[in-house]
Amino acid sequence: MTTDVEDWKDDIYGTDIREHIERFAEDGWQSIPAEERDAWFERFKWYGLYHQRAGQESYFMMRIGTPNGVLEPGQLRVVGEVAKEYATGPVDNPEFGDSWADFTTRQSIQLHWIKVEDIVEVWDALESAGLSTVQACGDSWRNIVGCPVAGKDEHEHVDALETVHEFQREFKENDRYKNMPRKWKVAVTGCVEGCGQGEINDLAFDPATKEGVKGYNVRVGGGLARNEPRLARDIDVFVPHEKAAKVADGMSALFEAYGNREDRYSARIKFLVDEWGAEKVRRVLQDEFVDFELQSAGEGFRESYSYNSGRENDGHDDHVGVHPQADGKNYIGLNVLVGRMGTEDVLELADLADEYGSGEVRLTQRQNVIVTDVPDENLDDLLAADLLVDYEPDPSPFMRGSIACTGTEFCSLSIVETKNRMVRYARHLRDTVSLPDEVEDFHVHLSGCTASCAQPQIADVSLRGMKTRKDGEPVEAFDLGLGGGLGENPRFADWVGERIPADEVPGAIGNIVETYETEREDTETFRDYIERQDEDALEDLVEPEETSYEDPMMHNTKRTWYPYAEDDDMASSPAPTDRNDVPLDQGGDDAAPADD
Amino acid sequence: MRVNAYTTLDIVDATIRTADDEATVVGVANATSARENPEHVQLRFEADDQPDGVARHVDELELVPEQARDLAAALETHADTVEAAQADDADD
Numbered sequence: 001m002t003t004d005v006e007d008w009k010d011d012i013y014g015t016d017i018r019e020h021i022e023r024f025a026e027d028g029w030q031s032i033p034a035e036e037r038d039a040w041f042e043r044f045k046w047y048g049l050y051h052q053r054a055g056q057e058s059y060f061m062m063r064i065g066t067p068n069g070v071l072e073p074g075q076l077r078v079v080g081e082v083a084k085e086y087a088t089g090p091v092d093n094p095e096f097g098d099s100w101a102d103f104t105t106r107q108s109i110q111l112h113w114i115k116v117e118d119i120v121e122v123w124d125a126l127e128s129a130g131l132s133t134v135q136a137c138g139d140s141w142r143n144i145v146g147c148p149v150a151g152k153d154e155h156e157h158v159d160a161l162e163t164v165h166e167f168q169r170e171f172k173e174n175d176r177y178k179n180m181p182r183k184w185k186v187a188v189t190g191c192v193e194g195c196g197q198g199e200i201n202d203l204a205f206d207p208a209t210k211e212g213v214k215g216y217n218v219r220v221g222g223g224l225a226r227n228e229p230r231l232a233r234d235i236d237v238f239v240p241h242e243k244a245a246k247v248a249d250g251m252s253a254l255f256e257a258y259g260n261r262e263d264r265y266s267a268r269i270k271f272l273v274d275e276w277g278a279e280k281v282r283r284v285l286q287d288e289f290v291d292f293e294l295q296s297a298g299e300g301f302r303e304s305y306s307y308n309s310g311r312e313n314d315g316h317d318d319h320v321g322v323h324p325q326a327d328g329k330n331y332i333g334l335n336v337l338v339g340r341m342g343t344e345d346v347l348e349l350a351d352l353a354d355e356y357g358s359g360e361v362r363l364t365q366r367q368n369v370i371v372t373d374v375p376d377e378n379l380d381d382l383l384a385a386d387l388l389v390d391y392e393p394d395p396s397p398f399m400r401g402s403i404a405c406t407g408t409e410f411c412s413l414s415i416v417e418t419k420n421r422m423v424r425y426a427r428h429l430r431d432t433v434s435l436p437d438e439v440e441d442f443h444v445h446l447s448g449c450t451a452s453c454a455q456p457q458i459a460d461v462s463l464r465g466m467k468t469r470k471d472g473e474p475v476e477a478f479d480l481g482l483g484g485g486l487g488e489n490p491r492f493a494d495w496v497g498e499r500i501p502a503d504e505v506p507g508a509i510g511n512i513v514e515t516y517e518t519e520r521e522d523t524e525t526f527r528d529y530i531e532r533q534d535e536d537a538l539e540d541l542v543e544p545e546e547t548s549y550e551d552p553m554m555h556n557t558k559r560t561w562y563p564y565a566e567d568d569d570m571a572s573s574p575a576p577t578d579r580n581d582v583p584l585d586q587g588g589d590d591a592a593p594a595d596d
Numbered sequence: 597m598r599v600n601a602y603t604t605l606d607i608v609d610a611t612i613r614t615a616d617d618e619a620t621v622v623g624v625a626n627a628t629s630a631r632e633n634p635e636h637v638q639l640r641f642e643a644d645d646q647p648d649g650v651a652r653h654v655d656e657l658e659l660v661p662e663q664a665r666d667l668a669a670a671l672e673t674h675a676d677t678v679e680a681a682q683a684d685d686a687d688d
Contacts (some may be wrong), residue, residue: 002632003631003632004631004632053601226598227597227598262632263632264631408601411601412601413600413601413602414600414601415599415600415601415603415606449598449599449600449601450598450599450600451600465599466599466606466607467606467607468607468622469607469622474607498644498645499607499622499644558601
């Protein structure tokens with residue numbers, strides 16, 4: 001028995017959806033029949049549109065897929081212009097103003113408060129610059145991720161960007177795999193530092209060599225969601241660089257054919273790999289989905305993986321700072337706290353990239369931006385630009401290491417405020433907590449629920465939204481995990497602190513850091529220190545306490561229509577509204593369907 | 597258990613009793629049914645902590661619709677009772 005979602009997809013999915021969205025854009029929000037909204041909103045996702053949460057009816061999040069995080073010259077400016085004109089809501093965000101762009105952990109861009117009536121104009125603007133929202137959400141080939149400096153990196157083994165572009169042409173710019181059983185997340189890594197984070201993707205290509213030929217080893221079935229995190233499993237396959245698309249094709253076809261379409265909660269390929277085991281995945285791939293002999297795995301570079309590893313090594317933990325490119329120019333990674341940048345800043349960044357680089361900007365999985373192709377003679381001027389005061393190339397570890405998901409501001413799943421809170425946390429930690437001098441990286445990932453969009457399980461400090469009671473009142477809270485990270489031996493965090501009131505989290509982190517600084521051996525990293533603690537010692541490390549940090553969002557923000565509205569009561573929501581944010585007469589309960 | 601905005605109670609007090617131990621805890625409770633072709637109502641509970649010797653786990657009741665309604669009615673009745681008692685206390 002198939003699910004409603006499968007039935008809706010069978011009726012209309014893929015590029016066939018577009019004409020319907022264009023029709024709704026022409027006729028307005030009210031032309032989407034109320035009883036069909038669940039079905040249409042599910043389909044809209046294929047085109048990167050997500051209906052916002054209860055209280056924000058008629059507003060959409062729009063996701064723009066930027067393959068490997070690459071924004072070609074001119075594209076960032078268009079994103080800024082579109083955000084400024086169309087991504088504005090009825091109420092400002094106190095931290096980010098009336099419009100902004102979010103850079104995501106999949107190297108994509110998200111805009112909020114988009115009206116269905118504006119979508120065609122937005123598409124026209126984006127598509128004229130070569131940008132697309134196709135397959136950005138839904139049961140599709142999601143944005144392809146990888147090392148954000150692919151093609152320019154000194155540490156590159158194979159040109160992953162070439163592979164990404166081939167995948168883009170083959171699988172995203174056509175309908176070939178338009179209807180997967182579930183989302184399909186692919187990572188291609190060409191560098192030897194593991195920046196693609198393949199371990200947490202459905203399908204991962206990692207750099208390798210076999211008998212002198214350069215290519216990729218293949219892993220399958222990673223992912224973090226549903227409280228069931230998995231690292232991608234090694235299926236003992238090496239594929240030469242030029243044949244990577246054939247294996248990607250075969251694995252996509254395997255998932256399309258054998259993925260679970262009866263239970264969406266168990267549909268991701270990680271569960272199929274659990275059931276089959278890696279050997280069977282390889283056997284079925286060979287027997288049914290590729291027309292050449294698969295080679296066994298080649299020699300990889302996992303021992304040099306440094307990205308998000310938390311280990312002491314010579315490689316990159318992220319891409320913040322000034323770094324040389326292979327062609328003699330430089331790239332400058334700028335810290336974008338929680339990945340959100342106001343539109344005036346987006347436009348200014350586009351100007352700086354034009355003036356001092358090639359105009360190209362890239363996005364990282366740590367929600368940061370990179371200005372590429374900066375010649376030595378332009379470095380000082382770029383580094384002196386006013387914008388870099390807020391988006392620093394050399395930030396505090398707490399600013400640099402902070403990642404947060406969307407949260408109750410817009411998301412229908414989250415149970416806590418996230419982005420603005422993480423901004424407050426990071427600033428407080430920067431100002432009040434000291435790390436050992438040589439520590440440049442300290443990753444705090446904050447997710448609003450168990451869906452894990454902020455990748456909490458692979459951070460030094462993992463925060464996951466919860467509730468607790470404080471002084472008898474229900475308040476927003478976090479479960480706290482320690483010891484996660486990628487690198488040669490990736491590992492998920494242990495959840496050692498439960499239901500810590502949100503205003504006591506900075507105190508808890510401060511106390512953990514203080515103990516670490518006292519007890520560390522030599523230059524031991526935080527992750528190394530945590531890994532040598534036993535379970536009891538880890539729990540003892542977590543000592544929540546109130547500090548000078550004050551949290552204005554302790555109340556139940558998911559029950560507000562918008563947490564930052566002066567009157568935030570759900571009943572005071574202006575939604576649904578027309579394209580100019582004027583409330584429509586009708587009310588109604590049109591909450592977005594859950595994705596997970 | 598997954599915990600998100602659709603979870604019925606993201607915090608609830610509970611007491612767990614075994615033959616020789618008792619723990620006062622908080623946990624998560626969720627009433628739901630399968631999204632497709634549901635056969636019963638699921639009522640799940642997971643505690644944050646357990647008495648010594650009890651492994652972390654999820655308890656799940658599988659209720660046929662009649663049982664779910666009986667339970668809901670009983671909960672309503674007792675909710676009224678508790679509220680009435682609290683109102684009396686407030687009057688005193």
